Amino acid sequence: xxxxxxxxxxxxxxxxxxxxxxxxxxxxxxxxxxxxxxxxxxxxxxxxxxxxxxxxxxxxxxxxxxxxxxxxxxxxxxxxxxxxxxxxxxxxxxxxxxxxxxxxxxxxxxxxxxxxxxxxxxxxxxxxxxxxxxxxxxxxxxxxxxxxxxxxxxxxxxxxxxxxxxxxxxxxxxxxxxxxxxxxxxxxxxxxxxxxxxxxxxxxxxxxxxxxxxxxxxxxxxxxxxxxxxxxxxxxxxxxxxxxxxxxxxxxxxxxxxxxxxxxxxxxxxxxxxxxxxxxxxxxxxxxxxxxxxxxxxxxxxxxxxxxx
Ligand code: CP
Ligand code: NVA
Numbered sequence: 001x002x003x004x005x006x007x008x009x010x011x012x013x014x015x016x017x018x019x020x021x022x023x024x025x026x027x028x029x030x031x032x033x034x035x036x037x038x039x040x041x042x043x044x045x046x047x048x049x050x051x052x053x054x055x056x057x058x059x060x061x062x063x064x065x066x067x068x069x070x071x072x073x074x075x076x077x078x079x080x081x082x083x084x085x086x087x088x089x090x091x092x093x094x095x096x097x098x099x100x101x102x103x104x105x106x107x108x109x110x111x112x113x114x115x116x117x118x119x120x121x122x123x124x125x126x127x128x129x130x131x132x133x134x135x136x137x138x139x140x141x142x143x144x145x146x147x148x149x150x151x152x153x154x155x156x157x158x159x160x161x162x163x164x165x166x167x168x169x170x171x172x173x174x175x176x177x178x179x180x181x182x183x184x185x186x187x188x189x190x191x192x193x194x195x196x197x198x199x200x201x202x203x204x205x206x207x208x209x210x211x212x213x214x215x216x217x218x219x220x221x222x223x224x225x226x227x228x229x230x231x232x233x234x235x236x237x238x239x240x241x242x243x244x245x246x247x248x249x250x251x252x253x254x255x256x257x258x259x260x261x262x263x264x265x266x267x268x269x270x271x272x273x274x275x276x277x278x279x280x281x282x283x284x285x286x287x288x289x290x291x292x293x294x295x296x297x298x299x300x301x302x303x304x305x306x307x308x309x
Contacts, residue, residue, distance in 0.1 A: 001304050005115045005122045008108070009132040009169040010195060017173055021140050023300035024293070031066060031296065038068025039303050043099040045069060047125070048090075050076040050105040051231045055267065056125045056133065059295040060102050060302075067299055069306075072098070076105075091117035100306045106232055121305035123298075128162060128232060129192070133301065134266045135166040137293035139174060142222055144293075145262055145286055150175035150204055153258075155220035157181050157213045158247050158274055159240075160188035163226040163266055168196045168207060175204035181216035182209075183243045213247055217256045224264045225249050225274040241273070249275040262286050 001016045009017070030037040045064045049057065057073060064071035076082040081090050091114045094101055101118060103111055104125040115122040124132055139149075146152060154171050156164050160182045168188070171178035180188065187193075187209060200207045210216050217223060228244040229237050249263060263275075263283035271277040280287065 003305065006132055006301055006305065007111055007115055007122065007124050008130045009135055009166050009173070010199065012173075014173045014175075017136070017139065017170065020136060020297060020300045020304060021143060023303060024136070024140055024296040025143075027299045027303070028293075028296040031299075037066070039307055040064065040099075041068030043067075043069040043306055044097070045071040045100045045102060045302065045306070046074055046094045046098040047071055048074045048076060048079070048081070048101065048103040048105070049125075050103075051126065053104055053125070055291055055294050056102075056104060059298055060125070063295050063299040063302065067302065069099075069302075087113050088117040090114070091122075092119075095119040100302060123301060123305065126162060128230070129165055129189075131162040131166050131266065133294060133298050134163065135170040136297040136301070137290055138167065138224065138264050138266070139170050140293045140297055141264060141286055141290040142176075142262065144289065146221065151177075152221040153177040153179065153219055154222040154224060155179045155181065155216040155257075156224045156226075157216060157249055157253070158225045158244065159228060159230065160186050161226065161230055163224070164188050165192045165196075167224065168192075169199060172196065172199045172203040172205050172207060177205045177208070179208040179210060179216035179220070181213045181247065182211065183247060184211050186243060213253055214256060217253045220257045220261055222262045222264060223249050223253065223257060226266055227268070227270055228273055244274070247274065249279050251276070251278065254279060264290050267291055 001019050061071040095118045100121045102123040102125045106128050108127045108129040111124050154176050156167055164180050168178050228240045265287050
C-alpha cells in the first residue's frame with residue numbers, strides 16, 4: 001500500500017482495505033496477548049478536534065501509545081485555529097512538529113486543504129461527509145462475526161450522512177450488497193451517490209437506495225444505524241425527530257432479517273430513537289467489539305501511513 005493520507009475510503013482500493021483489515025487483526029492479536037508492537041516508536045500524532053469525541057479520541061491516543069508513540073489532543077477551542085488561524089498555516093506548522101495529523105471537523109474540504117498543505121499523513125477522524133475509520137472498524141467486525149463479505153446484505157437505517165456515505169463505499173468495495181433506507185429528503189448527497197454508483201459497476205455487490213426501513217432490512221445479514229441528529233445539526237432536532245419517526249432498529253425490523261443477523265452502531269446511541277434499548281443490549285457483543293475495533297484498525301492505518309514517514 002502506498003498511500004499518503006486517509007481522507008475518504010474511496011481513495012483506497014479493495015486490496016488496500018483488505019491489507020488494513022489484516023494488519024488490524026494482527027495488531028489486535030498482539031495487543032490482546034501482550035506482544036509488544038512499538039512500530040511507531042518516537043513518532044507523534046497531532047489530533048485536531050472541532051467536534052466532541054469519546055471513541056475516536058481515546059482509541060487514537062491509546063493506539064499511538066501502544067505503538068510506542070505519543071498523541072497530542074488539540075481541541076480547536078484551545079489552538080489558534082479556533083481563533084481564525086488558517087488551516088493551511090496550521091498544516092504547515094504542525095507538519096514541522098508531528099509525524100501525522102488526525103482531524104475531526106465539519107467540512108471535508110477542510111480536511112483536503114489540511115492534507116494539501118501538510119507534509120505528513122492526514123487521517124480523517126470524521127467530517128460531515130465521511131467517517132472512514134468507523135467503517136473500517138465495522139468491516140473488521142463483520143469479518144470477525146461472519147467470516148466473509150461477498151454475498152452478505154448490509155442494511156443501513158437512518159440518515160444519509162457521513163456513516164451511510166462511507167459504508168456504501170466500504171461494503172461495495174468488499175463485494176457486499178448495501179441497502180440504505182432514509183426518509184425522503186435525507187438521502188445521501190447526489191455527488192456521493194454518483195461516486196458510489198461508479199464503485200458498484202466494479203463490485204459483486206449491489207446498491208439499493210430506498211425510503212422504507214422494512215424493505216432494506218428484509219433478508220439483511222447486518223443492520224446498521226446512526227443517530228438521527230449528527231454533530232453540527234443540533235438546531236434541526238425537532239424537524240429531524242419528526243422526519244425519522246419509524247427509522248428505528250426494533251424487534252419488528254429484526255424479524256425481517258436473516259438468521260443470526262448482526263446489529264452495528266458506531267455509538268453514541270440514542271435509545272428509543274434510532275434503536276431500542278432491547279435490541280442494543282441483545283447485540284451488545286458485536287456493538288462493543290465494533291467500538292474496540294476502532295483501536296485496532298486505526299493502529300493499522302497509522303502504521304501503514306506513518307511507519308515510513
Ligand atoms: N463512533 C465515534 O466516532 O465515536 P466518537 O464520536 O465518540 O468518537
Ligand atoms: N453521524 C454522527 C456520527 C457520530 C460518531 C455524527 O456525525 O455526529
